[in-house]
Structure formats: C-alpha cells, structure tokens
Amino acid sequence: MGAEAQHCPTANGLIKTGSRALSGSYIPLDTFVLEPEEVAGLQQQCQVSVEELMQLLVQPASLLARAPTSKFPVGAIGLGVSGRLYAGVNLEFPGLPLQHSVHAEQFLIASAAWHGERGLRRIAVNAAPCGHCRQFIAELVTADTIELAYKGSTYRLDDILVDKFCPSDLIEPGTAPLLLEQQSNGVRFTPAAEELLRQCPDLQEAASQALLSAQESYTPYTRCPAGMGLITQDGSVYGGGVIESCAYNPTINPLQAACITLAAKGRGPFSEVKEAVLAELQAESVSYAETCRIALNAINPDIHLTVLHIQLK
Numbered sequence: 001m002g003a004e005a006q007h008c009p010t011a012n013g014l015i016k017t018g019s020r021a022l023s024g025s026y027i028p029l030d031t032f033v034l035e036p037e038e039v040a041g042l043q044q045q046c047q048v049s050v051e052e053l054m055q056l057l058v059q060p061a062s063l064l065a066r067a068p069t070s071k072f073p074v075g076a077i078g079l080g081v082s083g084r085l086y087a088g089v090n091l092e093f094p095g096l097p098l099q100h101s102v103h104a105e106q107f108l109i110a111s112a113a114w115h116g117e118r119g120l121r122r123i124a125v126n127a128a129p130c131g132h133c134r135q136f137i138a139e140l141v142t143a144d145t146i147e148l149a150y151k152g153s154t155y156r157l158d159d160i161l162v163d164k165f166c167p168s169d170l171i172e173p174g175t176a177p178l179l180l181e182q183q184s185n186g187v188r189f190t191p192a193a194e195e196l197l198r199q200c201p202d203l204q205e206a207a208s209q210a211l212l213s214a215q216e217s218y219t220p221y222t223r224c225p226a227g228m229g230l231i232t233q234d235g236s237v238y239g240g241g242v243i244e245s246c247a248y249n250p251t252i253n254p255l256q257a258a259c260i261t262l263a264a265k266g267r268g269p270f271s272e273v274k275e276a277v278l279a280e281l282q283a284e285s286v287s288y289a290e291t292c293r294i295a296l297n298a299i300n301p302d303i304h305l306t307v308l309h310i311q312l313k
C-alpha cells in the first residue's frame with residue numbers, strides 16, 4: 001500500500017487506507033453486518049486482506065457507539081466462519097448502574113448469534129479488550145482458535161487471558177452446546193401466558209419474538225432461558241435472548257440483547273420503545289423481570305412491560 005492518501009468508502013464517510021482514491025459504493029456499516037460478497041467487493045476495491053479490511057472498519061464502526069456516559073466510543077469488527085463481518089459498539093444507558101452497559105465485543109457476538117453465525121474467527125477492536133470481554137469471548141465455540149487484534153498486534157485468547165476460567169470449569173464438556181453453536185432450549189408458553197396473549201393480540205408479535213429468543217438463548221449454567229421482545233412507536237419488533245457467561249457477571253440479559261438488535265438495525269434512541277415483553281421461566285433461581293423493569297423505567301417511564309411465563313416442553 002502506497003504512502004499517499006487512499007480512501008475506502010464507508011457509511012460514515014471516507015477512511016484513509018493508503019494511496020488511491022476509491023470512489024463508489026456505499027458500505028452499509030450501519031446495518032452492523034456485511035455479507036461475504038460485500039466483504040470480497042471491499043477487499044477488491046481497497047486491495048486489502050480481510051484482516052486489513054477489518055482494521056480499516058474498526059474506527060468507522062466506533063462512530064456508531066452510544067456512549068453518552070463514558071464518551072469513550074469502542075468499535076469492534078468480527079469475522080464469522082460464514083465469511084460475514086459483524087460490527088459491534090458499546091451501548092450505555094444514562095441513569096442506570098454501569099453494569100447495564102454493553103461492550104462492543106459483546107454487541108458483535110450477540111449480533112452474530114442473532115444472525116445464526118456458527119463461530120467467529122477473528123475480532124479486531126480499537127482498544128484493548130477489557131477483562132470482562134476476554135471472559136465473555138471464552139464462551140465462544142471458537143475460543144481456542146479466535147484471533148484478537150488490537151493496538152497493532154494479534155493474540156490468541158489464551159495469550160491475554162492466562163489460566164482462564166472457562167465453560168468446562170462448570171459443565172462437563174460436550175454436555176451442552178457452546179456459544180454460537182445451535183441452541184434449542186425447547187420452551188413454550190404456559191397455558192396462563194397463552195390465555196393472556198389471547199386477550200392482548202397487540203403483543204403477539206413481540207411475544208413470538210421473546211419466545212424464539214428464549215428458545216435460542218445461551219443458558220448452559222442456569223438452564224433458565226429467557227427472551228425479550230421490544231415494540232417501538234412505529235410498531236417494529238426487536239428480540240434478544242440471554243447469553244450467559246460461566247463467570248456470571250459478563251452475562252447479557254434479555255433486555256440488553258434486544259437493545260443490541262434494535263441498535264444493530266440502526267434504530268434511534270431506546271426511548272422509542274413503547275412496549276416490552278419478557279418470556280422467562282416461572283419461579284426459577286434466575287429472574288430478569290425486576291431488573292428489566294427498572295432498566296426500562298430509566299430508558300422511558302412510559303414503557304409497559306409484560307412478563308409471560310414459559311415452561312420446558
């Protein structure tokens with residue numbers, strides 16, 4: 001790559017890549033996913049490897065962060081085994097404790113899970129991954145092989161998380177699918193929940209999304225699947241399910257997961273949400289209802305939360 005100014009187009013404008021001005025295509029980075037053919041087209045256009053392209057996209061991705069508290073925008077780009085690229089950014093929620101925040105690496109992993117990606121080969125990020133994210137990445141089915149690129153170097157997870165606490169410390173290897181493997185929690189609504197839904201047809205789509213998200217949620221440690229469906233003012237619905245961590249605290253709760261889906265669709269502020277539907281097991285050791293109620297109230301006090309109970313089939 002030459003020394004003069006070269007540009008590679010992105011949704012956020014032009015990024016300098018080297019020596020040649022590249023006119024042309026709009027890169028829909030604001031959808032937070034690039035299909036393999038788009039990735040190949042960009043590589044061709046910019047004359048870069050996929051690893052170099054990921055590095056080029058990290059900074060533009062960070063411009064999509066929602067970090068009103070820290071004002072520290074983080075952008076991450078992940079390469080899936082499918083050849084797709086996923087973008088992730090940090091999300092912060094004013095008025096809530098800091099642990100409600102979503103980190104960029106978690107965002108992209110949740111987004112990859114949402115798209116049915118079956119593994120990640122590499123993550124590039126514009127800042128060193130925090131300990132919390134290193135721990136979260138340890139859940140991935142590709143944790144042993146994933147490459148982590150930041151500050152000009154590339155590492156394996158074991159290099160930067162020595163003697164890691166990992167899924168096999170809590171569950172027998174092979175007894176549950178790892179993160180990004182197919183999940184099938186086999187849950188359905190209780191008869192009481194189905195009856196409630198018959199009386200509230202407006203919630204049907206969000207409830208379906210919450211149930212689907214619960215079925216696909218990653219809960220090998222508690223066996224407490226849960227999912228959330230959010231309805232925005234214009235009637236659009238966004239879902240997300242729990243992604244647990246063996247270290248518990250880095251766990252993504254269903255509201256965070258649904259907010260990731262909403263943000264990844266390029267939607268406006270979270271205060272656009274008007275209704276929320278949570279699907280979770282009844283009277284289990286883990287419940288998300290109250291913490292989600294508090295968080296939703298901080299996002300917009302007018303959001304109404306409906307909790308629908310689910311049961312194992």
Ligand SMILES: [Zn+2]
Nearest residue numbers: 103130132133
């Ligand atoms: Zn982090």
